[in-house]
Amino acid sequence: MLGGIQFGILAACVVLFVPMGMAGYHLSRNKMLFFSGALFITLAVGVHITPYFPSVSDFVSSVQSVVVFDNREDSCINLVNEVVWDLTPVVNTHDDDDDDDNKSSSSSSTSSTSSDDSSSSSSNGTVYDKNWSWSGTRKVKACEFQRLTKSDASDLLNGSWVVVAGDSQARLMAQSLLGLVLDAQRMDSIRGDLFKRHSDYEIVIPEIGMKLDFIWAPYVANLTDLMVKFKQNRSYPDVLVMGAALWHMLHVSNASDYGLALRSLRSSVVSLLPFSPELGTDGPVTGSVSVRSPHLFWLGMPMLINGMLNTEAKREKMSDETWHAYNRELRDSRLLRRSGGPLLLLDIQSLSWNCGPRCTLDGMHYDGVVYEAAIHILLNALLIESHQKLGAT
Known part of the structure; x- marks a missing residue:
């Protein structure tokens, strides 16, 4: 077309x-x-x-709806997930474990910390120094992706309302984002509240005017309800990160039902935007209070290592076959931007697959370094979408 x-x-x-x-x-x-x-x-x-002529106008509108969610393969926004790993075993496990933690907290450019519910050691007890970077291909290099410092991230998110909604993977993302913009002492003081089981969490960081809400939403239907709430309140976050699949896979185990839920969510998300794919980009949707669109991200499923899952129910219901069926439903739902939808994928699947079993103890939740990489992917995508450069005012 x-x-x-x-x-x-x-x-x-x-x-x-x-x-x-x-x-x-x-x-x-x-x-x-x-x-x-x-x-x-x-x-x-x-x-x-x-x-x-209505028939011709419909054709033009359909063209506009494709342009709204641009999916050009050679654009930087489609290369931002291209991350590679360097996993180096630490020779002396006991002596170097503390050294590795100290090194990772003092230099985010070369090493990364792990989250509390993950360890930097693999299932065989070997400790690995885990480093990541963007791919060295010509196209990726031309995009000039960079790790953002605390100062850069704070400037980018200054005055923003960030909402992270979903399951335990989303909670780990919220932790990683806060770990980037807060100092270690304050991060330690809030970690317990952030990880209260199955609970919401909110925090305001007054020095940069940023508010972060974590919403416990383990099912896609919970995310749809959240979209309805935003629309009813006529109040929309600047950055919205969401994702849910694992609970549905474990407790419902019906990929088709998951796909229907995703399609319903897509309709709700599109209704939040200051344009309608059916109407083009000129007219605001009824109820909109601003022509500014929130930055929307979908948190992809991690790779599940079936043999490492910690219960028999998980090993039975969260099989490779089921995982692939759920992933196909996500692709076919047209929720993601690469398939004509509104949400940009944060590709946890690729990140966790490439980091591998050395980066997880339970085959489902990965080390903090994986979610740290996802946060920097998100921040670089924000830079691209807002047409900013690091250090720009």
């Missing part, structure tokens, strides 16, 4: 090259000029009368 720019280029080529082709058949100059002028006038008139 052609966009507006491509259509204009095509029309220009027709006006230019068709008369030239006719000239090749030795038509008279007057006939050629007459045909070229008639063709130009026809195209010009067609452009102006298009809005008055």
Whole structure:
């Protein structure tokens, strides 16, 4: 399907090259000029009368809906998940464990800390120094992705309302984000409240005017209810990160039902946006209070290492086959931007797969370094979408 720019280029080529082709058949100059002028006038008139024909207008609207959720493969936003890992075993486990923790807390550019419910050691007891970076391919290098410092992240999120909603994976994401913008002492003081079982959490960081809400929402239906609440209150976060699958997989075990829930969520998310795919980008949706769209992210499922899952029920219901079925439903739901939807994927699947079993003890929750990488992916995506550079004012 052609966009507006491509259509204009095509029309220009027709006006230019068709008369030239006719000239090749030795038509008279007057006939050629007459045909070229008639063709130009026809195209010009067609452009102006298009809005008055519903079928053509519907076509244009469908083009606009594709442009809204741009999915160009060569754009930096589609390369931001391209992360590679360097996992190096630490020779002396006991002596170097404390050294590794100290090193990771003092230098985020070379090493990363782990979350409390994950360990930096693999299931065989070996400790690994885990480092990540963006891929070194030419296209990725051209995007100039960078790890943001505490200062850079604080500047980027200054005055923002951030909502992270979902299951335990989302809670780990909230922890990683707070760990980047808060000092270690304050982070230690809030970690217990953040990880209260199956509870919400909120915090305001007054020095940067940032508010973060974590919403416990283990099912997609919970996320849909949250979207309805935003719309009813006419109050929308600046950054929204959400994702849910693992609880549904364990307690419902029905991929088709999960897919239906995702489609319902997509409709609710689109209704929040200051444009409608059916109407284009010009008119606000009823109830909107601002033309600014929130930055929307979907937290992908991690890879599940079945043999490491810690209960028989998990090993039975969260099989590889079930995991793939749920992932297909996500792809087919058109919730993600790469399939024409509104949410940009934070690819935990790729991050956890490439970090592997050395980065998890239970085959489901991964070391903090995985979620740290996801946070920097998110922040770089925010920089791209807001057309900012590091250090820019």
